[in-house]
Amino acid sequence: MMRFITTCTAALLLPVLLGAQSGAKxxxxxxxxxxxxxxxxKNQNSAYRAASTALRKSEAYKQAVADKDRxxxxxxxxxxxxxxxxxxxxxxxxxxxxxxGDDAVKLLSWAxxxxxxxxxxxxxxxxxxxxxxxxxxxxxxxxxxxLLARPLGRDGSxxxxxxxxxxxxxxxxxxxxxxxxxxxxxxxxxSDDDKxxxxxxxxxxxxxxxxxxxxxxxxxxxxxxxMLQVGLVAPNIVGEDIDGVKFQLEDYRGKVVVxxxxxxx
Amino acid sequence: MIPHERSLVEQMKxxxxxxxxxNSDKDKDxxxxxxxxxxxxxxxxxxxPRGTSGPISSKWGVRGWPTIYVxxxxxxxRFTGTRGEKMTAAVEQLLGEMEDGK
Numbered sequence: 001m002m003r004f005i006t007t008c009t010a011a012l013l014l015p016v017l018l019g020a021q022s023g024a025k026x027x028x029x030x031x032x033x034x035x036x037x038x039x040x041x042k043n044q045n046s047a048y049r050a051a052s053t054a055l056r057k058s059e060a061y062k063q064a065v066a067d068k069d070r071x072x073x074x075x076x077x078x079x080x081x082x083x084x085x086x087x088x089x090x091x092x093x094x095x096x097x098x099x100x101g102d103d104a105v106k107l108l109s110w111a112x113x114x115x116x117x118x119x120x121x122x123x124x125x126x127x128x129x130x131x132x133x134x135x136x137x138x139x140x141x142x143x144x145x146x147l148l149a150r151p152l153g154r155d156g157s158x159x160x161x162x163x164x165x166x167x168x169x170x171x172x173x174x175x176x177x178x179x180x181x182x183x184x185x186x187x188x189x190x191s192d193d194d195k196x197x198x199x200x201x202x203x204x205x206x207x208x209x210x211x212x213x214x215x216x217x218x219x220x221x222x223x224x225x226x227m228l229q230v231g232l233v234a235p236n237i238v239g240e241d242i243d244g245v246k247f248q249l250e251d252y253r254g255k256v257v258v259x260x261x262x263x264x265x
Numbered sequence: 266m267i268p269h270e271r272s273l274v275e276q277m278k279x280x281x282x283x284x285x286x287x288n289s290d291k292d293k294d295x296x297x298x299x300x301x302x303x304x305x306x307x308x309x310x311x312x313x314p315r316g317t318s319g320p321i322s323s324k325w326g327v328r329g330w331p332t333i334y335v336x337x338x339x340x341x342x343r344f345t346g347t348r349g350e351k352m353t354a355a356v357e358q359l360l361g362e363m364e365d366g367k
Contacts, residue, residue, distance in 0.1 A: 220326030233340045239310040255281045256359040261332040263289035264299040
């Protein structure tokens with residue numbers, strides 16, 4: 001009985017909560033949901049980092065480090081509450097069931113990218129392959145196409161990418177699919193045959209990418225080889241600093257410069 | 266790496282030297298809290314919300330982090346991948362060349 005009531009309440013409330021009456025409203029509801037899930041993930045990440053920092057400063061942990069007691073260190077770290085990425089991803093998947101088309105795809109992609117969970121990724125990939133190959137919104141997942149290989153396996157991942165190439169009407173989606181197909185063929189250990197295939201696939205990807213940033217990513221190694229060698233004047237960088245103030249690398253001519261690509265992550 | 270870079274910046278503060286970062290943190294709030302904690306004073310380009318897949322590192326073909334280029338006062342790339350003591354030595358060499366009027 002209780003369960004029946006809960007289900008009924010949910011069925012009545014969900015469309016209201018999610019604003020499912022009109023297309024425009026529904027789209028903003030998805031954006032709001034995504035923002036809410038992302039904010040929750042960010043909160044959990046910050047809480048985890050703070051707890052982790054506090055743990056490292058605790059006497060017990062310092063003692064374990066001094067003793068080189070790895071078992072104890074692992075045990076203490078085990079007491080931290082890790083971000084529940086799978087739980088949040090499951091919420092996104094559940095919510096996706098109440099939407100159609102691009103809106104559903106956005107939530108499913110969010111789940112696969114942020115959940116970092118093999119079962120969720122597999123379920124999302126299956127759902128996308130069954131219903132959503134023509135959606136432009138699959139690009140959000142394809143940008144992180146490297147996340148597909150492990151949960152789906154090499155063959156499963158290839159099949160997904162091939163289906164995108166065969167069925168998507170969107171050049172950028174196809175470009176990403178070609179790009180991820182090229183990657184395993186372009187590694188250091190690849191045979192000359194594979195490297196040639198990889199280069200062909202990457203060339204297809206670059207052509208389809210047009211002005212999308214994937215094009216820069218594909219041209220990166222060549223740019224590095226041609227422009228970033230010792231003895232050459234460094235290409236200028238025009239950008240913004242972390243506070244949004246515009247500046248450029250050439251502002252520092254006349255000074256010795258260490259240019260450092262870094263992050264805290 | 267950050268403690269070393271902080272001390273390099275401190276050591277060279279009166280010299281014609283700048284450490285310029287390309288920072289790849291997606292989250293500016295996180296950047297600010299850690300920068301304060303770690304005493305990061307140098308200026309960085311922000312690589313945008315895509316983090317390590319941002320526009321600057323994509324264009325420059327950066328695959329490993331950190332990636333380091335040392336440029337002389339004319340903007341010429343003179344060293345790549347120098348870290349720790351080698352970074353300091355490279356900077357000292359280039360400052361020396363500058364004083365010698367090369």
